[in-house]
Amino acid sequence: MxxxxxxxxxxxxxxxxxxxxxxxxxxxxxxxxxxxxxxxxxxxxxxxxxxxxxxxxxxxxxxxxxxxxxxxxxxxxxxxxxxxxxxxxxxxxxxxxxxxxxxxxxxxxxxxxxxxxxxxxxxxxxxxxxxxxxxxxxxxxxxxxxxxxxxxxxxxxxxxxxxxxxxxxxxxxxxxxxxxxxxLSRLTKIKTEIKNDLMVLLSGPEPQRTLLEEKLLSELRNFSGKVAFVKGVMEKEQTIQVKGDMTIYNFMTTGLLEKTINESALILSRSGYTTVMDLAKLNKKAFFIPTPGQFEQEYLAKRLTNMNLVPSCNQKDFTLNKLENIKAFEGLKSFDxxxxxxxxxxxx
Known part of the structure; x- marks a missing residue:
C-alpha cells in the first residue's frame, strides 16, 4: 500500500x-x-x-x-x-x-x-x-x-x-x-507575448486585503494600459468582470495564474514570501506594498528594495505614479x- x-x-x-x-x-x-x-x-x-x-x-x-x-x-x-x-x-x-x-x-x-x-x-x-x-x-x-x-x-x-x-x-x-x-513555487516560466501592462495580485488576511483592493481599484482608474486584477478571494465559482481595460478575477487556479503572470509586464502585490518565490521563479519586475504592521513583509520589501530588485512603499503612501519607480530596479531572478x-x- x-x-x-x-x-x-x-x-x-x-x-x-x-x-x-x-x-x-x-x-x-x-x-x-x-x-x-x-x-x-x-x-x-x-x-x-x-x-x-x-x-x-x-x-x-x-x-x-x-x-x-x-x-x-x-x-x-x-x-x-x-x-x-x-x-x-x-x-x-x-x-x-x-x-x-x-x-x-x-x-x-x-x-x-x-x-x-x-x-x-x-x-x-x-x-x-x-x-x-x-x-x-x-x-x-x-x-x-x-x-x-x-x-x-x-x-x-x-x-x-x-x-x-x-x-x-x-x-x-x-x-x-x-x-x-x-x-517553492507552483509556477513555471514560459516565453510568451506580453498582453497585460500590469497585473495586481492580492491575498492575505482581512480586513487588510479588502482595504488594499479598494485603494488600488480607486488608484488604477487613471492607469493607461491593460490590467489583470486578481482579488485573491476563493469562492465556489470563478467570476470575471471587464471594466474598460481592466479584467477583474475573484481568484485564479494555478494554470491561469501562471499564464497571466507570464503574460504581464509588471506585478503589483503584497511582499508575502510565497509571492516573492513565485515572482523570482518567473523573473518578474514588481512593486510591493507590504501588509501594514506585518514585520515579515515589511522586512522582505525593504530588503529587496535595498538590493535594487523591487521598489516598495507603505500602503497609505501608494499612488499610481510610484509604479514609475519599477524602471530603475532589476526585478526578481530565480536561482536553481x-x-x-x-x-x-x-x-x-
Missing part, C-alpha cells in the same frame, strides 16, 4: 497553501498519497487544485488583522487565547485523524499543533527568526520552541548567501535538523536549487 502523508498548510491568505502545491505534486510523483488538511480559503484552494485527493477540515485559527497596522501586535496579543484554543483543538483533531486513518507522516506548513510523536512530523517555515519589532527575541524564541517539537524543519530557500528570505530563514545554529529545500525529493521523503 502507498503511504499516506498528511499535508497541512496554515490558512493565512493563500501563500502557505500555494507553496504546498509543489510538495503535494512531488509526493504524488514519488509514490505517496497526500491527504490535505486545512481550513478556509487555504483548504478551498487545495481542493480546487487536487479534486481527486481526500481532504480534512481542521479547526480554524480565525485570526483577524487590525485595520490600523500600528495596532497589529496588540490585536494579535488579544487574539492569542483564541489561537491557543485553536492549537489545542488542532492537536485533538490530529490525534483522531491518526487513530482513524492510516497516516504515515505529517507535513505542517506553519500549523503549530499539527504533529505527532507516533509518525514523522515535518514543519515548513521560512521564519526561523520571527520579526516583531522590539519583541523579536520573544516571538523568535516561542516559534523556535514550537519548531523543536517536530522531527525536522524544512526551509523553502537556499542555504547560502544568495537567498530570498535573508535573516528570516537563516540562523547561526539550531538544535534540530534544518533542511533547505530551495524556493536541486531538490532531491526521494531523499527528503525518506523520513517517511
Amino acid at each position: 502507498k503511504k499516506r502523508i498528511l499535508v497541512a498548510p496554515l490558512n493565512w491568505g493563500l501563500g502557505h497553501a500555494a507553496r504546498c502545491i509543489p510538495i503535494i505534486n512531488a509526493l504524488i510523483a514519488e509514490g505517496f498519497v497526500p491527504v490535505i488538511a486545512s481550513d478556509g480559503v487555504a483548504l478551498a484552494l487545495l481542493r480546487k487544485e487536487f479534486p481527486n485527493l481526500s481532504s480534512i477540515e481542521l479547526p480554524s485559527y480565525d485570526i483577524k488583522y487590525a485595520k490600523n497596522g500600528k495596532l497589529f501586535k496588540l490585536k494579535l496579543l488579544k487574539e492569542s487565547p483564541k489561537l491557543i484554543k485553536a492549537i489545542k483543538a488542532e492537536k485533538k483533531a490530529i490525534k483522531s485523524i491518526l487513530e482513524n486513518s492510516n497516516i504515515a507522516g505529517i507535513i505542517s506548513d506553519n500549523r503549530l499543533g499539527v504533529r505527532s510523536n507516533k509518525v514523522p512530523s515535518v514543519f515548513i517555515t521560512h521564519q526561523l527568526n520571527v520579526l516583531s519589532g522590539n519583541t523579536t527575541w520573544l516571538s523568535t524564541k516561542m516559534h523556535q520552541n514550537i519548531i523543536k517539537k517536530f522531527d525536522v524543519c524544512w526551509v523553502p530557500d537556499a542555504e547560502g548567501e544568495i537567498n530570498l528570505s535573508g535573516k528570516l530563514g537563516h540562523v547561526k545554529k539550531f538544535d534540530k535538523p534544518i533542511k533547505y529545500i530551495g524556493p 536549487v536541486e531538490v532531491n525529493y526521494k531523499d527528503l521523503f525518506s523520513l517517511f
Whole structure:
C-alpha cells in the first residue's frame, strides 16, 4: 500500500497553501498519497487544485488583522487565547485523524499543533527568526520552541548567501535538523507575448486585503494600459468582470495564474514570501506594498528594495505614479536549487 502523508498548510491568505502545491505534486510523483488538511480559503484552494485527493477540515485559527497596522501586535496579543484554543483543538483533531486513518507522516506548513510523536512530523517555515519589532527575541524564541517539537524543519530557500528570505530563514545554529529545500513555487516560466501592462495580485488576511483592493481599484482608474486584477478571494465559482481595460478575477487556479503572470509586464502585490518565490521563479519586475504592521513583509520589501530588485512603499503612501519607480530596479531572478525529493521523503 502507498503511504499516506498528511499535508497541512496554515490558512493565512493563500501563500502557505500555494507553496504546498509543489510538495503535494512531488509526493504524488514519488509514490505517496497526500491527504490535505486545512481550513478556509487555504483548504478551498487545495481542493480546487487536487479534486481527486481526500481532504480534512481542521479547526480554524480565525485570526483577524487590525485595520490600523500600528495596532497589529496588540490585536494579535488579544487574539492569542483564541489561537491557543485553536492549537489545542488542532492537536485533538490530529490525534483522531491518526487513530482513524492510516497516516504515515505529517507535513505542517506553519500549523503549530499539527504533529505527532507516533509518525514523522515535518514543519515548513521560512521564519526561523520571527520579526516583531522590539519583541523579536520573544516571538523568535516561542516559534523556535514550537519548531523543536517536530522531527525536522524544512526551509523553502537556499542555504547560502544568495537567498530570498535573508535573516528570516537563516540562523547561526539550531538544535534540530534544518533542511533547505530551495524556493517553492507552483509556477513555471514560459516565453510568451506580453498582453497585460500590469497585473495586481492580492491575498492575505482581512480586513487588510479588502482595504488594499479598494485603494488600488480607486488608484488604477487613471492607469493607461491593460490590467489583470486578481482579488485573491476563493469562492465556489470563478467570476470575471471587464471594466474598460481592466479584467477583474475573484481568484485564479494555478494554470491561469501562471499564464497571466507570464503574460504581464509588471506585478503589483503584497511582499508575502510565497509571492516573492513565485515572482523570482518567473523573473518578474514588481512593486510591493507590504501588509501594514506585518514585520515579515515589511522586512522582505525593504530588503529587496535595498538590493535594487523591487521598489516598495507603505500602503497609505501608494499612488499610481510610484509604479514609475519599477524602471530603475532589476526585478526578481530565480536561482536553481536541486531538490532531491526521494531523499527528503525518506523520513517517511
